[in-house]
Amino acid sequence: MSTHFTYTISSICFDENYQPADSTRITTNFANLARGASRQENLRNTLRMVDSRFNALANWDNPKGDRYSLELEIISVDVDIKGNGEHFPSIEILRTNVIDHKTGKSIEGIVGNNFSSYVRDYDFSVLLLDHNKDQPSFSIPDNFGDLHGKLFKDFLNSDTYKENFSKPPVVCLSVSDNKTYHRTENKHPVLGVEYLPNESSLTELYFKKMGFDVRYFMAPNSVAPLAFYFFGDLLSDYSNIELISTIGTMETFQKIYRPEIYNANAVAGNHYKPNLKHRDHSLTQIVYDREERSQLAIKQGKFAEENFIKPYQTVLEQWSQNYA
Numbered sequence: 001m002s003t004h005f006t007y008t009i010s011s012i013c014f015d016e017n018y019q020p021a022d023s024t025r026i027t028t029n030f031a032n033l034a035r036g037a038s039r040q041e042n043l044r045n046t047l048r049m050v051d052s053r054f055n056a057l058a059n060w061d062n063p064k065g066d067r068y069s070l071e072l073e074i075i076s077v078d079v080d081i082k083g084n085g086e087h088f089p090s091i092e093i094l095r096t097n098v099i100d101h102k103t104g105k106s107i108e109g110i111v112g113n114n115f116s117s118y119v120r121d122y123d124f125s126v127l128l129l130d131h132n133k134d135q136p137s138f139s140i141p142d143n144f145g146d147l148h149g150k151l152f153k154d155f156l157n158s159d160t161y162k163e164n165f166s167k168p169p170v171v172c173l174s175v176s177d178n179k180t181y182h183r184t185e186n187k188h189p190v191l192g193v194e195y196l197p198n199e200s201s202l203t204e205l206y207f208k209k210m211g212f213d214v215r216y217f218m219a220p221n222s223v224a225p226l227a228f229y230f231f232g233d234l235l236s237d238y239s240n241i242e243l244i245s246t247i248g249t250m251e252t253f254q255k256i257y258r259p260e261i262y263n264a265n266a267v268a269g270n271h272y273k274p275n276l277k278h279r280d281h282s283l284t285q286i287v288y289d290r291e292e293r294s295q296l297a298i299k300q301g302k303f304a305e306e307n308f309i310k311p312y313q314t315v316l317e318q319w320s321q322n323y324a
Helices: 029-033 041-055 120-133 146-156 159-164 202-209 239-259 290-309 313-322
Strands: 006-013 068-080 088-101 107-116 172-173 181-188 192-197 212-217 226-230
Touching: 006 159, 029 041, 029 313, 041 068, 041 120, 041 239, 068 107, 068 146, 068 239, 088 120, 088 146, 107 120, 107 239, 120 146, 120 290, 146 159, 146 202, 146 313, 172 192, 172 239
Parallel strands: 107 172
Antiparallel strands: 006 068, 068 088, 088 107, 172 226, 181 192, 192 212, 212 226
16 A cells, blocks of 8 residues: 655764764664763774674685675654654664675665664553553553554555665564574574574564564574564575675674673573573673663653654554555
8 A cells, every 4th residue: 555654764874983863762772882981982892893793704705804894874764644744753773784895895785683663662661561560460452563563564665665775674683581492404504593482472473563574593603593584585585795794783782782692601502592691691892781771661662652652643543444
């Protein structure tokens, strides 16, 4: 269907001089790294880790391990619901571009990677918490994630997306510490060994409403699998270089955000249950405030409620009911 919502895209380079935009969610991983006295050192070390991991995986015709570097671009998407010029910050995603220093060429990577959303903060940190407050058992509200999923698919179907991106997005997240993952015999040369979860998760359900499928792979010389959310065929729709750009970037971020899982000193076994209290891990030299991030998610969810959900509630409900 054609959309009557208007989407506007802006971008900013994620480099050692990165300054978060005013509309950026302050719990966004990039913004968290780019704050405080250590901000530039944080950014410089993060980018060095990204390039190092990329070259380790893209090791053919790369004897010194320095053939490639990545340029990272934060893509911010605003939505205009009523067509009156009033925009709300919808999502932020990340685009990778690969610089081949041997040929001098720039190779388009993957868009997606990291995923940030004010409406998702509302769903998980306001709606879901309020729904389960003082309840004897956990449950999910009716139509949980429906609006967010339709808004995301509407953006993907928009001319704005098609004019700016050549392929569907791939989002790469951490595995869940509530599930157990089982190693399979399936192995991809870049993505690595595939794992299967013992059950579905709320995150999987949420992203499924956005149109995503999910598979779990542990790349060569990694210690834990990553969750890859995608459209189509992950293994054939993207080149090895494209996939490596996502692995190199998002594995680096996860080593910083969740070192108990992704910087553990032991490799995930045949039956793997992630543990955020696991003590046998190494810390990176990068400052990251995980506690602050979880606290601010509630504030950002309430911001979305007051500035998007409530003001546009009638329009959004009618649109959602008619969206096909």
